[in-house]
Amino acid sequence: MRTLRERVVALMFAAIVLLAGAAAEAADLKEALARFTTDDFSETAEGIAEVVATGDPRAAAIIEALQAGRLLYTAEPKAVYYKDTNGKLFDAATGQAVTGEPSGLENVRLNNRLRRATDAAIGGLTLLAPEPAKRLTAAQAVFKSREVAVLPILDAALAKETDERIKRALAEARAAVVLHSDDASEQDRLSAITSIKARSGQDAVAALSGLPSTVPDTVSAAARDAIAGIHSQLVVWEAAQNAWYGISLGSVLLLAAIGLAITFGVMGVINMAHGEMVMLGAYVTFVVQELIRQQNPALFDYSLFIAVPLAFVVAGIIGILIEQGIIRFLYGRPLETLLATWGLSLVLQQAVRTAFGPTNKEVGNPSWMSGAFEVGHLTITYNRLWIVVFTLAVFVGLLGLLRFTRLGLEMRAVTQNRSMAASMGIRTARVDALTFGLGSGIAGIAGVALSQIDNVSPNLGQGYIIDSFMVVVFGGVGNLWGTLVGAFTLGIANKFLEPYAGAVLAKIAILVIIILFIQKRPRGLFALKGRAVEA
């Protein structure tokens, strides 16, 4: 119902702008409105139909007011008024604001039948909306509601429609309505089933089931066949949807784990405060968006482009400070490093909690990251899509950095054999600091991405840290491909297990599988080979 109301509000604007100058129809409108003044339900029903039929720009506003109980009338003289959502009174016939309330104002009353009629009328009005997107959603809504009353408007809309896609949606909606109406012929119903089957999807199954008991056996048999056909299609789509969710989760895991994998690979230390670097990145996004809101709201769509480099620098610098201040002194004692960085994570969490408060912070999606589109029966939201793209970009960038830069070369050398690298003149201490900074920086930009899909709170990092560890343990630290494969395997496996086991059990199953997997390959999928690894 809410979406319906949103559509109506939008329609009101559109109607006012585009259908201005329908003054000639004002007389008809007046007649139609007169039916509201009799306090008779059947008269009111006629009135609704006539108001819709006028195509008057105020029709939507009037019907919506009626639905919300804001339509008022005076019996003597016969006049109809409506209040807008602010309670301001307008004359329904002229649309002019009325100052001072006329005496004897009464609400136009509704019963359940009329309520359905107003809903259908609003749906029908939207079917004729000038914007294609609105017509499409209206047609889809009718497909789901199967409201018989809309049939005439549906026919009118079908006749007028030029857009192929909307035309098909309207035809499908009509098929659904016809299939469920009480008086359609067997032939009509059978062709309706064919048309609905072609649409496919869960909604089509709903439209094909629960037919009236009066339909002939041939029709119900055809409907059953159609449902079976759709179900076998849906299995494939469901797998595709799961795969997409898995890829989406995998890219989030990859983003969170990749920095961890680098630092673990080069330095052999696990940074338990890695999740807090992610959290700091998310808070950088929050601060950037707050500043933009205050200073220059027009820049809001670009907030992430500002936040990404900023988060990288902030988290990177903090990372280097951590390395210089703590981790440097703990080399050769990886377990103690674990504890110290854990302590650090507690301090960072509490610091952010003290500075920003313990509650979730509001981080908005830029317009180009909001919304979704459909491929077949696959719904893909833009924010998830962009995160996948962003993750792959970060991955490729990092791969390039390791492959083509001096620092990358040195990092790879230190990963393979630290003492040999040192003997060759590589300043391992510097490499360590820069690696740690890089890993933290990437965690920071991961935080920017995660701020778009998760709650920004001091505990943000905690939610990802164990999963990130699992990715690193599973993928091994030999090269970045291990992290990539590990992240996507875990993400997809998780999402494919979820429908059978539920989210929590799926996660437990994954953890158990990793614990067993690590028995077979204690150093992960892509382990470095060579004697240096054992040391």
Add this chain to the structure above:
Amino acid sequence: MAGHHPLIRMLDRGALIFLGVLVAVAVLVPFLNLAFPPSSALHVPTYLVALFGKYFCYALLALSIDLIWGYAGILSLGHGAFFALGGYAMGMYLMRQIGTRGVYAHPELPDFMVFLNWPELPVYWYGFQHFPYALLMILLVPGALAFVFGWFAFRSRVTGVYLSIITQALTYALMLGFFRNNFGFGGNNGLTDFKDILGFNVQAQGTRAALFFVSCVALAIGFLICRALVTSKFGKVLVAVRDAEPRTRFLGYRAESYKLFVFTLSACMAGVAGALYVPQVGIINPSEFSPANSIEAVIWVAVGGRGTLTGAVIGAILVNYGKTTFTSGMLAPYWLFVLGGLFILVTLLLPKGIVGTWQQWRSQQRANAEAAGTPLPPAAAATPAE
């Protein structure tokens, strides 16, 4: 070095002092609590008895961690899991003792099962109305889990950071599981509203004093077992595994068997600690499984000094006393700063912990004294663990 009898060899002067203090506390505190009226200056308030009873359970957990971390180099970040499993086993016994006194007055099912419309008691709850069975489970469940987990992990030589991470994953997985209602352990709320243990009211002053005494005794027994283990030949091999595992293996020792044994033993100790903890705090819920709790337990050991046993106990009591003081006052929001800072400062500045540093200082003194030609009293010539 000093004595020839194994018992004397295993108890140096520090250990004797420690045990003496422990026994004195075990006897004196319940006595002062029960024998004197609250108005008396000698009276120990009941809340303190319960509080320190809890600390001693933590201390036993710390001891179990010190055994594997300090002597076998296994840093478990999931030892809280064994603690909690022991706690749940005890909790299940206590739940069954409620009987018809629950809100729903069901003779068999605990309240939460009635609430969730469970038709009958799940099989794994059978037998928990018998204390000896519950006692067996307190040892068996954590021990079996540790054995299976350790068997897999040590056999394939998962060590160091990897091992720490997967122990953390283990407790995390258990936490997620126990949070679920359909696991049959009370879900989110856990097990609580206990009425009595072995027929005595858990809230009663006398029961609390008795539980305190039992906790002290358990800690003392745990200490003796650990001490016997680490001073034996077995303990020497364990330390060798800690310091150079491949080399020990090349010498013909099966490092994984040593680790597996000590890991399982340690899990059983943690289970006992959890079992004693639950009746004293009156609740066990899935948050006990949270990885953060397990890591916090490790810092107790680090503060006291790993590889010293006494240090683990002292660290657990000190840190938890600090935590209680901090979180009950105005400084509560700053506790995490203190705890986090403790992690950082101890690892950076006090790697041997309080007891370890003190022992080092003492042996330094002694070495100086020896160099100066002063003869040493033989009993004091204990060697520090590290």
